[in-house]
Amino acid sequence: MILWELLGDHTFRTVLLGTMGVGAVSGSIGCFAYLRRQSLVGDVVAHSSLLGIVLFFLISYWLTGEGSKSLFVLIPGAMVAGVLALGLSQWIVSCTSVRADSGLGVMLAIFFGTGIMLLRWVQKANPPIPGRRGLDSYLFGMAASMTWADLVMIAIVGVGSIAVMLLLWKELKVFTFDPLLAQSLGYRTRWLDWLMIGIFVNGIVIGIQCIGVVLIIAMLVAPAAAARQWTESLESMVVLAAVIGASCAAIGTVVSAVVSGIPTGPVIVLAGATVVLGSILFAPKRGILFGGRKRASAAMQVRFRESSK
Amino acid sequence: MTVPAIQVEKLTVTYDAEPVLWDIDLTVPQRVVMGLVGPNGAGKSTLLKSILDLTPKLAGQIKVLGQPFAANRKAIGYVPQRSSIDWDFPTTVLDLVVMGTYGRLGWFRRPGERERADAMAALKRLGMDAYAERQINELSGGQQQRAFLARAFVQDAPIYFLDEPFAGVDVPTEKLIVQLLHELRDEGKTIVVVQHDLKTVGEYLDQVSLINQTLVASGDVESSFSEQLIEETYSGRSRICSPIVKGDA
Amino acid sequence: MSLLAWTYLIAALTAVACSLAGVMLVVKREALVSEGLSHAVLPGIVLAFLVFRDRSSPLLILAAGLSGLLMVWLVQWIARTGRVKQDAALGIVFSGMFSVGVIASSLNLKNVHFHAHCIIDGNLAFAALDDCHWFGFYLGPKAFVSMLLCVVGVIGFVVVFFKELKLLAFDETTSHLFGFRPRLLHTIWLAIVSIVAVAAFEVAGTILVVALMIAPAAAANLLSDRLSWMFVLSALLGVVAALLGVALSQPLSISPAGPISSIAGFEFLLIVFFAPKRGLIARRIARRRRRRLWIALLAKRNRLPKNE
Numbered sequence: 001m002i003l004w005e006l007l008g009d010h011t012f013r014t015v016l017l018g019t020m021g022v023g024a025v026s027g028s029i030g031c032f033a034y035l036r037r038q039s040l041v042g043d044v045v046a047h048s049s050l051l052g053i054v055l056f057f058l059i060s061y062w063l064t065g066e067g068s069k070s071l072f073v074l075i076p077g078a079m080v081a082g083v084l085a086l087g088l089s090q091w092i093v094s095c096t097s098v099r100a101d102s103g104l105g106v107m108l109a110i111f112f113g114t115g116i117m118l119l120r121w122v123q124k125a126n127p128p129i130p131g132r133r134g135l136d137s138y139l140f141g142m143a144a145s146m147t148w149a150d151l152v153m154i155a156i157v158g159v160g161s162i163a164v165m166l167l168l169w170k171e172l173k174v175f176t177f178d179p180l181l182a183q184s185l186g187y188r189t190r191w192l193d194w195l196m197i198g199i200f201v202n203g204i205v206i207g208i209q210c211i212g213v214v215l216i217i218a219m220l221v222a223p224a225a226a227a228r229q230w231t232e233s234l235e236s237m238v239v240l241a242a243v244i245g246a247s248c249a250a251i252g253t254v255v256s257a258v259v260s261g262i263p264t265g266p267v268i269v270l271a272g273a274t275v276v277l278g279s280i281l282f283a284p285k286r287g288i289l290f291g292g293r294k295r296a297s298a299a300m301q302v303r304f305r306e307s308s309k
Numbered sequence: 310m311t312v313p314a315i316q317v318e319k320l321t322v323t324y325d326a327e328p329v330l331w332d333i334d335l336t337v338p339q340r341v342v343m344g345l346v347g348p349n350g351a352g353k354s355t356l357l358k359s360i361l362d363l364t365p366k367l368a369g370q371i372k373v374l375g376q377p378f379a380a381n382r383k384a385i386g387y388v389p390q391r392s393s394i395d396w397d398f399p400t401t402v403l404d405l406v407v408m409g410t411y412g413r414l415g416w417f418r419r420p421g422e423r424e425r426a427d428a429m430a431a432l433k434r435l436g437m438d439a440y441a442e443r444q445i446n447e448l449s450g451g452q453q454q455r456a457f458l459a460r461a462f463v464q465d466a467p468i469y470f471l472d473e474p475f476a477g478v479d480v481p482t483e484k485l486i487v488q489l490l491h492e493l494r495d496e497g498k499t500i501v502v503v504q505h506d507l508k509t510v511g512e513y514l515d516q517v518s519l520i521n522q523t524l525v526a527s528g529d530v531e532s533s534f535s536e537q538l539i540e541e542t543y544s545g546r547s548r549i550c551s552p553i554v555k556g557d558a
Numbered sequence: 559m560s561l562l563a564w565t566y567l568i569a570a571l572t573a574v575a576c577s578l579a580g581v582m583l584v585v586k587r588e589a590l591v592s593e594g595l596s597h598a599v600l601p602g603i604v605l606a607f608l609v610f611r612d613r614s615s616p617l618l619i620l621a622a623g624l625s626g627l628l629m630v631w632l633v634q635w636i637a638r639t640g641r642v643k644q645d646a647a648l649g650i651v652f653s654g655m656f657s658v659g660v661i662a663s664s665l666n667l668k669n670v671h672f673h674a675h676c677i678i679d680g681n682l683a684f685a686a687l688d689d690c691h692w693f694g695f696y697l698g699p700k701a702f703v704s705m706l707l708c709v710v711g712v713i714g715f716v717v718v719f720f721k722e723l724k725l726l727a728f729d730e731t732t733s734h735l736f737g738f739r740p741r742l743l744h745t746i747w748l749a750i751v752s753i754v755a756v757a758a759f760e761v762a763g764t765i766l767v768v769a770l771m772i773a774p775a776a777a778a779n780l781l782s783d784r785l786s787w788m789f790v791l792s793a794l795l796g797v798v799a800a801l802l803g804v805a806l807s808q809p810l811s812i813s814p815a816g817p818i819s820s821i822a823g824f825e826f827l828l829i830v831f832f833a834p835k836r837g838l839i840a841r842r843i844a845r846r847r848r849r850r851l852w853i854a855l856l857a858k859r860n861r862l863p864k865n866e
Binding site: 034037038039040042043092095096097098099101102103104105106107108109110111112113114115116117118119120121124139140214215217218221222224225228229261262263265266267269270272273274276280288 | 584587588589590592593597636639641642643645646647648649650651653654656657658660661664665678765768769771772773775776779780810811812813815816817818819820821822823824826827830836837838841
């Protein structure tokens with residue numbers, strides 16, 4: 001009943017549409033990140049995007065006299081910072097003895113640290129910067145503040161990324177599976193790599209508003225990890241991950257609308273984590289509890305005992 | 310007859326319920342250089358890991374010098390595969406060799422002058438004393454392998470395991486390593502070498518075990534390293550079916 | 559002592575504890591575990607608070623430490639089942655646990671002082687306000703006492719188990735053969751790291767934990783040939799970042815956590831460029847010199863036949 005009432009509400013419909021869209025897009029893009037073992041890279045990119053968000057907010061303030069929190073301004077900022085952080089860490093790792101994990105961690109310190117520093121300064125600055133209110137909601141997300149304009153931006157970025165992904169499906173698939181093979185097939189792997197990074201960063205920044213930079217990683221990886229348990233092909237994995245992502249987003253949005261004071265982002269993430277855990281345990285083929293391999297192993301033990309008699 | 314250095318009895322190891330090693334009985338006598346030989350993915354390194362008690366076994370047991378592994382674990386010296394080492398680790402060559410004395414020292418006690426002197430002596434024996442203060446990444450591949458051999462010397466264990474010691478090593482170092490292994494054997498040590506290069510088996514090893522999921526053959530190089538057995542080991546068909554069929558019958 | 563002086567001191571102690579703890583994470587290539595731990599301690603703190611209703615109870619730290627270990631264990635368990643890749647497992651588990659913490663604290667926001675912004679960068683300057691007395695003696699601010707204990711604990715552990723830790727990080731198999739129980743030691747070490755993470759988290763939020771655990775240690779790794787030096791340099795670099803960070807935060811009147819992490823990161827960048835042996839510039843010079851040598855040699859060889 002409550003659900004019907006909620007669905008009648010225009011604001012709620014907007015928010016629900018937005019979060020579900022983000023869930024679906026991040027979820028499907030996340031499959032590639034998951035398969036390329038770039039989950040934590042995603043976390044660092046997400047955190048790093050805060051610097052871009054705050055900087056672009058400040059730039060819009062210097063240009064127009066009022067800081068803009070429109071996603072048309074902040075998402076490009078987040079993209080720039082995310083790509084920069086990733087590029088810088090890859091460059092350092094490729095030309096020094098620094099390891100990938102340390103390199104990423106340091107980018108977190110630089111980009112997120114500086115981002116937080118600027119964010120706090122913006123909040124405290126005297127005289128106050130117009131429009132600064134609520135800028136810190138990009139840390140944990142504020143789905144309820146979503147407007148139609150935001151939805152349009154999310155749709156542009158999301159549909160664009162998915163379209164590119166579908167157009168270059170074959171190439172991206174081969175590249176994810178085996179970069180050397182892609183090279184030998186004559187693909188421009190360097191371009192593919194950058195394209196992948198672009199899509200990847202899009203899948204992250206799209207969720208900064210409803211889930212926030214701190215937790216968006218889960219939206220990227222959890223649906224993929226869960227979907228992997230149920231399917232064996234990349235195609236069905238991507239579709240399923242999109243469905244799981246959208247469902248988790250819907251659950252989170254509804255729960256936080258019904259129970260007052262509960263933030264949307266963390267509920268969505270918690271739903272995602274629960275689905276992953278459930279999938280690990282219960283998935284028919286790979287699941288631990290009913291997995292086929294486990295039974296094979298039991299049968300084998302019996303045979304083994306018999307054969308060694 | 311003396312107790313065997315290593316005795317593997319009815320060892321079966323599975324990975325994710327798929328058998329990797331099946332019902333292996335293997336004896337490594339003392340004072341030999343034994344090679345564990347087989348194609349990639351045949352379970353050589355799994356066998357090594359299960360002898361060193363690093364991986365759970367489905368069945369079987371391991372004896373080291375007649376005792377269970379836990380009682381005699383310090384009897385084994387281990388030289389890891391070169392590619393598995395973090396060469397950027399902040400440690401000097403001398404430092405690395407001193408690590409060989411840690412087992413002797415036990416918990417809490419620190420290496421002192423004596424341990425460092427031992428380490429220097431071992432480095433000298435391998436012609437590496439000039440590099441003692443270098444960071445390990447500043448060495449060539451062959452020198453790195455020698456540094457680890459120096460560590461094995463210092464450890465002074467009765468049994469040594471070397472995982473792919475000749476991978477990525479220059480020819481002079483390879484000859485030197487073989488010479489050292491033979492010296493060690495003559496001093497009464499037992500050496501087990503994991504290897505997948507077949508060409509040098511006859512020249513380097515006393516005994517050989519051919520492994521591909523099961524133990525195809527084990528014994529002196531002359532008898533066990535026949536073309537037919539090698540063919541059987543490297544032909545790649547799954548060899549586990551036969552015992553199961555036998556068991557079912 | 560003035561409040562500002564205490565702030566400097568607490569920041570420096572936090573830096574020492576974190577940057578020492580980070581050394582082992584960096585050399586074992588699991589630096590991002592600190593990112594996980596810094597988030598995963600939150601549900602422990604919040605839930606323990608909801609149960610005991612006492613901010614200063616040491617049980618809070620214990621509970622948070624346990625929830626950090628729970629995360630490590632969960633990730634290891636998931637990775638061992640082989641169903642989910644390890645990096646994804648880490649990402650999912652810590653963000654899931656962090657979400658539990660955020661939700662729990664928002665359910666009861668009136669009584670808990672964990673507002674969203676404290677979680678990320680708690681105000682270090684306020685940490686100096688809460689005093690600690692012991693049998694009537696004034697010991698200094700509570701954060702000072704807890705960080706001092708952490709520093710003493712970590713240094714003590716590193717000094718006593720230096721040899722075992724080194725072998726654990728460098729060659730786990732040999733450590734296992736020598737009977738040094740590498741798995742157990744690793745778990746104990748992670749427990750210590752997670753307690754340091756809790757204490758630092760209470761002082762200044764998640765960001766400081768991650769930044770101070772990774773950046774100074776990674777920079778020290780570029781400067782040192784020995785593990786012992788790496789520990790010392792890491793602590794030094796951490797302290798420098800902490801002091802500069804607090805100094806920078808004063809004119810901006812913001813929490814020092816952000817500036818400290820930012821400076822720790824830029825310190826690392828500086829060292830990446832200018833480190834004497836492994837820095838970018840040193841490597842480039844060395845490579846150029848070597849190449850010139852080869853070219854000279856080649857030129858010589860090519861000239862010889864002509865002269866003959």
